[in-house]
Amino acid sequence: MSFAMSLTRFFSVLALGFLACIGVAAVMEDLGVARQWIGYFFIFVTLGAYAVIGMMSRTSNLREYFVASRAVPAVYNGMATAADWMSAASFLGVAGTLYYSGFEALAFLVGWTGGFVLIALLIAPYMRKFDFFSIGDFLAARYSGGDNGKAVRLICIGVTVSISFVYVIAQIYAVGLITSRFAGVEFGIGVFFGLAGILLCSFLGGMRAVTWTEVAQYIVMIVAMAVTVAALFASAQKDRADWTSEGKLVSFPQYIQDQEKKLNADPAEIEVREMYRKEAYRYQLLIDGLPASWSEGYEARRKNLEMARYDGSTFKEIKRDEQILANFPPSPQAAKSYWTRKRQEMLEKVKVSVPHYGLPAAGEGETDLHGSINFLAVVFTLMCGTVALPHILMRFFTTPDAKTTRWSVVYALGFILVLYLAAPWLASLAKLVVYEHLVGLSYSDIPNWIAAWSRVIPGLATMQDVNHDGIVQFAEVTINPDVLVLVTPEIAGLPFFLSGLIAAGGLAAALSTADGLLLAIANSLAHDLYFRIYAPEATAQRRVTMSKIALLGAAMSAAWVTSLQPGNIVAVVGSAFALAGSALFVPLVVGIFWARASRRGAVWSMAVGFFSAVLILCLTNTSLMGYLHFDPLDLFGISAIGSSVITIPLSALAMVVMSLTDKNPGDSSEMVRVLRAPERPEAELLN
Structure with a gap:
């Protein structure tokens, strides 16, 4: 039996086993098993399956540990790439962002998907012409210069570790x-509990x-996604026969738009949004009155405490x-930052209380230029960022040849498409x-899930009676995306095992991406830094050991930072x-298509790009905006x-x-010639 056929049989059995687990969970709930045990069931069954696969795949062989022996078939590399790519942001965050932002959030789907097209055209097949272990190998060989690419490799290590560390925090x-x-x-505790699952898969x-x-x-x-969307749709359709005609959906989007129009015209909704607007204005007055407003507020609270004591x-x-x-806030500067953030939160509540699903508009028939510019800017960033993600590019060193690599990207696009098509549906159904289930509800009938999520992190799901009418308005509901x-x-009142199922899907998305990111960090430190620069005489066994140590250290560090709750x-x-x-x-793409690109050009390109991005991200951070008089990106209308x-x-x-100066x-003509060749007859340039 061929290797590919053995894999197909194994994963078919696994898929059937998972479907059986869903059935078992449904029976458990029907028999009255407590919800907490159903949650345990999904978490431990899936984590157990990943742990078993990880144990079965354990190895100390260098090529197996770093590049999976370069023997992964195209279909399965496409599935692994899709899972590596389909992070918690895609599986969980995109639907939530679509829910709140409508059209604007489609920039994430367009950008991320378009990035894979660029990978297939510009990067993947060219990089696989060489038997490298990392991006650092590729860039160091291409921009070897007078120091054999050491400077390029060092910068690449710093960039790879920084990017992957930021990304993995969101997954954990x-x-x-x-x-x-x-x-x-x-x-x-949940962070470190999940960390154990990550390490079982990759360590x-x-x-x-x-x-x-x-x-x-x-x-x-x-x-998980397919079953959940189908269940939500079936539940909605059951009570809304007017949405269907001869078995076909004809007016579901129109129904949602009609509901939005009703809510926008509802006096209670208008009243709540006006109260949010007044609260934002109050924060603006406090900001304008600094430092006196801080002194008065602090002194009033201090006096209240003194009076209470005596x-x-x-x-x-x-x-x-x-x-x-x-x-x-302990100081006027901290007060400015805090009040600026709260003011923005109030304005967001006014703006997104009932978001539209068309083009972002400033008025009737008038296109919002800033909204369109920002949409295109986000698409551009996500497309280029996808091309340069270290943990994704690593996957293209695991296939037998360049042709297989190209096909694996095609398969990955198809697998990603399936999940991305479900995200808009899930946002609309949500x-x-x-x-149907929250707006108009009496506050005396608030469901238990609000308290359950508030115990995880306060503020994840809240309902506040802003206008004190005892009835839930849409603008009073806040659910973290x-x-x-x-x-x-x-919220829909579906059986709890479906909640456990979608949680298992979200956990799989986060774990798969976290595994790839931590491995990218570990391999960059163990292979590029330790072996290529510090100890080129290191044995294969020592290199694998160093990678495991680096992986463990990166995982523990990321878990500690994540426990501080970094945000959205x-x-x-x-x-x-x-x-x-x-x-x-730029260094990756230009290195392939421009022979004149030099080592000095690559060093400056990476340094300028990285530090300018860090500067902009720091200056536009919400916590720092209170110290500035304006957002430096406002002038361009981009986020x-x-x-x-x-x-x-x-x-x-x-x-x-x-490069031109x-x-x-340096001489990289041989490598450029191989890059441009339709096939690669040459022997390996770098092991």
Whole structure:
């Protein structure tokens, strides 16, 4: 039996086994088993399956650990690439972002998908002509110069580790959310609980283990998404016969738009949004009145505490006043930052209370130029960032040849498409569920899932009676985009095993990407830094050991940072894409298609792109905006995630200027010749 056939048989059995587990969970709920045990069941069954695959794939062989023996068939490399790519931001965050932002969020789908087209055309088949182990190998060989590419390799190591570390934080954050909610533990404990699952997949077998666990994780993701969307749609359709005609859906989108129009005209909704607007204005007055407004506020709270201590107040009242004073910003600068952030939150509540699903518009018949510019900027950033992501590019060293690599990208696009087509449906169904099951609900009937998610991290899901009418308005419901997918089945009143199922899918998405990212960090440190620069005489066994040590250290560091709760998953992931595209896109693409590109050009290109991206991301950080008088990107009408439209041209300019003025560009003619050859008859250039 061929290797590919054996894989097909194994993963077919695994898929059937997972479907059987869904049936078992449904029976458990029907028999009255507690919800917490159903959550345990899905988490431990899936983590157990990944651990078994990881154990079966354990290896100390150098080529198996770093590049899975370069023997992964195109279809399975496509599935592994799709799972590696389909992070928590894609599986969980995209639907939530679509829910709140409508058309604007499609930039993520267009950018991420378009990036794979660029990979297939510009990068993957060319890089696979050489038997490299990392991006650092490719760039160092292409820009060897007078120091054999050491300077390029060192910068590439720093960039790879930085990008991957930022990206992996978002994945571990999602793992913490899921495990803490469905395993009933605190968020910090949930982070390290999920970390154990990540290490079980990658620590023992490296790329070999990660590849096969990612295939299994893609199966879990696609089944979870398909079953959940089908169940939500069936539940909605059951009570809405007017949506269908002769068995075909004809007016579901129109129904949602009609509901939005009703809500926009509802006096109670208008009242709530007006109260948010007034609250934003109040914060603006506080900001304008600094530093006197801070001094007055601090002094008033301090006096309240002093009076409580000396007028016979109860211990509970004193502790309350102490907490109020402790929560007040400690300085005028901190107050400006905090009040600016709160003002923006209020304005967002006004703006997205009922988002539109058409083009972003400033008025009737008038296109919002800034919205369109930002849409294109985000697409550009995500496309270029996809091309330059280290953990994705590593996957193209695992196939037997360049042709297989190209086909694996095609398969990956197809597998990603299946999940991305489901995201808009899930966002629309979530909006419908909120309209039908929350809006108009009495506050005395608030469901239990609100309290359950609030125990994970306060503020993930809240409802506040802003206008004190006792009825839930749409603008009073706040659901964090990161958990919208997870909470929608509970809002809809569907069986709890479906919530556990979609949680298993989200966990698979986060784990698969985290595995690839941690392996990219570990291999960059062990192979590029330790072996290529520090200890070129190191044995294969020592190199594998160093990779495992680096992987463990990176995982523990990322888990610690994640326990500090970094924030929105999509925003963190967007920052990683901006960094990747700014630093690596130009050196990779130009190195393939422009023979004159030199070592000095590559060094300056990576440095200028990376540090300009870091500067922009820091300056536009919400916590720092209070210290500035304006957003530096406002002039261009773009967000921080779209900042690569500025940084990538800067990187390209540095590459061109420094390459053309470099009097000693180095000799990379042989490598360029191989890159441009239709087939590669040459022997390996670098082992």
